[in-house]
Amino acid sequence: MSRVVRLAVIPGDGIGPEVIAEAVKVLDAASGAEGVVFDKTVFSLGAARYLETGDILTDEDLAAIRGHDAILLGAVGGVPGDPRLSDVSIERELLLQLRFDLDQYVNLRPARIYPGVPGPLADAGDVDFVVVREGTEGAYSGSGGSLRTGTAHEIATEVSVNTAFGVERVVRYAFALAAKRRKRLTWVGKTNVIVFAGALWQRVVGDVAKEYPDVVVDYLHVDAATIHLVADPARFDVIVTDNLFGDILTDLAGAITGGIGLAASGNIHPDGAFPSMFEPVHGSAPDIAGRRLADPTAAILSVALLLQHLGLDDEASRVARAVEADIASRGGLPARTTSEIGDSIVAALGR
Amino acid sequence: MSRVVRLAVIPGDGIGPEVIAEAVKVLDAASGAEGVVFDKTVFSLGAARYLETGDILTDEDLAAIRGHDAILLGAVGGVPGDPRLSDVSIERELLLQLRFDLDQYVNLRPARIYPGVPGPLADAGDVDFVVVREGTEGAYSGSGGSLRTGTAHEIATEVSVNTAFGVERVVRYAFALAAKRRKRLTWVGKTNVIVFAGALWQRVVGDVAKEYPDVVVDYLHVDAATIHLVADPARFDVIVTDNLFGDILTDLAGAITGGIGLAASGNIHPDGAFPSMFEPVHGSAPDIAGRRLADPTAAILSVALLLQHLGLDDEASRVARAVEADIASRGGLPARTTSEIGDSIVAALGR
Numbered sequence: 001m002s003r004v005v006r007l008a009v010i011p012g013d014g015i016g017p018e019v020i021a022e023a024v025k026v027l028d029a030a031s032g033a034e035g036v037v038f039d040k041t042v043f044s045l046g047a048a049r050y051l052e053t054g055d056i057l058t059d060e061d062l063a064a065i066r067g068h069d070a071i072l073l074g075a076v077g078g079v080p081g082d083p084r085l086s087d088v089s090i091e092r093e094l095l096l097q098l099r100f101d102l103d104q105y106v107n108l109r110p111a112r113i114y115p116g117v118p119g120p121l122a123d124a125g126d127v128d129f130v131v132v133r134e135g136t137e138g139a140y141s142g143s144g145g146s147l148r149t150g151t152a153h154e155i156a157t158e159v160s161v162n163t164a165f166g167v168e169r170v171v172r173y174a175f176a177l178a179a180k181r182r183k184r185l186t187w188v189g190k191t192n193v194i195v196f197a198g199a200l201w202q203r204v205v206g207d208v209a210k211e212y213p214d215v216v217v218d219y220l221h222v223d224a225a226t227i228h229l230v231a232d233p234a235r236f237d238v239i240v241t242d243n244l245f246g247d248i249l250t251d252l253a254g255a256i257t258g259g260i261g262l263a264a265s266g267n268i269h270p271d272g273a274f275p276s277m278f279e280p281v282h283g284s285a286p287d288i289a290g291r292r293l294a295d296p297t298a299a300i301l302s303v304a305l306l307l308q309h310l311g312l313d314d315e316a317s318r319v320a321r322a323v324e325a326d327i328a329s330r331g332g333l334p335a336r337t338t339s340e341i342g343d344s345i346v347a348a349l350g351r
Numbered sequence: 352m353s354r355v356v357r358l359a360v361i362p363g364d365g366i367g368p369e370v371i372a373e374a375v376k377v378l379d380a381a382s383g384a385e386g387v388v389f390d391k392t393v394f395s396l397g398a399a400r401y402l403e404t405g406d407i408l409t410d411e412d413l414a415a416i417r418g419h420d421a422i423l424l425g426a427v428g429g430v431p432g433d434p435r436l437s438d439v440s441i442e443r444e445l446l447l448q449l450r451f452d453l454d455q456y457v458n459l460r461p462a463r464i465y466p467g468v469p470g471p472l473a474d475a476g477d478v479d480f481v482v483v484r485e486g487t488e489g490a491y492s493g494s495g496g497s498l499r500t501g502t503a504h505e506i507a508t509e510v511s512v513n514t515a516f517g518v519e520r521v522v523r524y525a526f527a528l529a530a531k532r533r534k535r536l537t538w539v540g541k542t543n544v545i546v547f548a549g550a551l552w553q554r555v556v557g558d559v560a561k562e563y564p565d566v567v568v569d570y571l572h573v574d575a576a577t578i579h580l581v582a583d584p585a586r587f588d589v590i591v592t593d594n595l596f597g598d599i600l601t602d603l604a605g606a607i608t609g610g611i612g613l614a615a616s617g618n619i620h621p622d623g624a625f626p627s628m629f630e631p632v633h634g635s636a637p638d639i640a641g642r643r644l645a646d647p648t649a650a651i652l653s654v655a656l657l658l659q660h661l662g663l664d665d666e667a668s669r670v671a672r673a674v675e676a677d678i679a680s681r682g683g684l685p686a687r688t689t690s691e692i693g694d695s696i697v698a699a700l701g702r
């Protein structure tokens with residue numbers, strides 16, 4: 001008897017469809033033999049669809065997506081500076097909207113330096129950490145506004161909203177994860193400046209820490225965290241932080257661990273009431289779209305996170321190991337096309 | 352006839368006094384021969400003073416400091432976790448208070464990779480850029496609060512305040528600086544999420560750009576900016592951004608350009624109505640205080656910025672060149688003490 005997983009696939013814009021094609025290839029290869037069937041519905045959402053129809057994410061889109069077990073997303077966003085997009089933000093109205101509407105409060109972003117990947121910190125030791133970024137509040141709440149807009153007296157405010165409810169659930173997730181890993185949790189804030197949110201996070205981290213006496217907790221200001229990420233990334237195991245700092249630190253983490261072409265992510269609603277969404281951290285990169293240059297590895301590693309989320313741990317490990325094998329074989333080889341990388345990973349799955 | 356400059360010196364806490372001793376030594380050596388006399392008043396402010404007297408920055412302190420032409424500051428802040436400091440933030444109530452009260456709206460932070468300095472990006476090419484960080488508004492405004500504080504229903508807000516007045520003056524400063532340098536300005540924001548502030552910055556940058564047709568302007572989201580800082584820092588000339596993003600990006604810039612031990616800064620009120628303040632970017636580092644381990648170079652380079660601000664361009668260049676000579680001579684040598692580095696830079700001044 002086979003298990004059917006209803007998967008919403010949102011290829012998106014730019015290189016999104018290119019990397020998703022490879023990710024789906026790997027997903028099917030990894031799961032087919034194990035009696036799991038992914039029943040896929042493709043949703044054509046993104047800048048291209050908006051330009052065609054004027055719609056970004058309708059109630060019908062959202063309802064249809066909600067009817068799935070999980071979501072695989074490529075990347076969304078048009079060409080920067082496109083005047084037809086100047087009044088909208090596809091990223092905000094589509095990607096952030098999905099994260100918020102589907103209450104995906106854990107934005108999970110692993111970072112590893114794979115043996116064989118060149119990079120500024122290739123010999124930084126054993127770098128393998130996970131950033132748990134809060135996904136549904138903070139500076140991303142969209143609260144704020146402007147007065148005397150467009151004049152010399154304009155004032156624009158942005159409100160970061162932080163709740164005990166929202167902070168506690170993501171902090172709990174991070175502690176549970178740290179307890180299963182190397183038992184080290186670093187929380188990142190800016191308590192000397194961002195004082196109200198800082199005090200809330202500090203209290204919650206302190207409270208939850210009592211339930212995890214064997215997890216070692218430390219704190220870093222976000223500015224200092226960037227220094228440690230560059231100077232000594234091997235010190236990190238699990239990092240937990242808010243939506244904005246998490247956004248910044250995970251791009252930096254990607255940059256120091258072999259490039260954003262390897263950075264995968266999950267937008268997770270842990271209890272399953274909403275579908276979780278898996279996507280590479282990179283954007284739609286319209287400048288390289290259509291040239292077969294995009295590295296599908298981040299999308300493929302996102303498939304590994306998806307499999308893990310579905311409880312398909314063996315399949316997830318197989319994909320992760322196949323990616324590792326592919327990366328290890330890259331050294332000195334000429335650059336490959338998007339599909340050559342996908343094929344190589346599929347081939348490694350069989351081994 | 353000699354020119355007298357009234358200088359307020361705030362050595363501060365931890366390694367602050369140690370690096371300031373060297374910075375003052377260099378300042379005197381660089382300026383004495385040229386007929387400029389620095390008339391110094393030392394202000395004992397910081398965590399140590401607070402623990403002794405309960406005062407952080409009194410009205411009298413502020414009035415006395417305002418009577419000076421410029422300020423040289425070491426670093427302030429006590430030992431992290433000191434329970435006697437748990438209810439105060441020395442950094443906020445002293446350092447930020449000075450920046451705000453003295454309207455130091457340009458936080459100027461140069462970043463250079465010096466030949467001979469080891470670091471992750473030692474061969475990134477010619478890296479020499481300046482971050483112009485807004486210093487008096489944004490997420491640093493201290494606006495916000497919390498409701499149902501300390502309960503499971505707490506909500507904490509933080510308000511980033513951005514004004515056309517505040518953004519325009521710092522953006523103008525950045526354009527003028529870029530026009531004198533390599534004519535390339537990058538402004539950094541997060542316009543796809545932080546939309547109200549983003550729109551204000553975008554409009555102001557666009558407007559001022561019209562007055563500088565020969566300055567090439569580009570934009571980066573803050574997350575992408577971290578990637579470019581790691582992957583290709585040589586692309587930057589002048590970066591302009593808000594208070595919070597500037598805080599984060601300048602620590603990162605320090606980390607990739609030879610370490611925070613070389614990162615200098617100026618908190619500048621350009622028209623001279625208030626004294627400007629010069630300080631290393633690093634903190635008080637209580638863990639290494641008193642062990643003669645602190646590198647005074649960032650404080651000494653801050654002296655170079657101070658001299659430049661006072662119009663003493665020749666003296667400023669002499670200090671900068673002496674630092675360069677000292678750094679070039681470091682390769683392979685055993686580590687030196689704080690005062691050995693200061694002495695070596697003083698010696699290089701004479702050459």
Ligand SMILES: CC(C)[C@H](C(=O)O)[C@@H](O)C(=O)O
Nearest residue numbers: 091092096247281543544574
């Ligand atoms: C596209 C953008 C809204 C998004 C974010 O800021 O979260 C992206 O940078 C990311 O990290 O997934």
Ligand SMILES: CC(C)[C@H](C(=O)O)[C@@H](O)C(=O)O
Nearest residue numbers: 192193223442443447598632
């Ligand atoms: C100490 C702290 C308040 C300060 C800041 O955030 O501005 C520091 O990090 C800096 O960059 O000068």
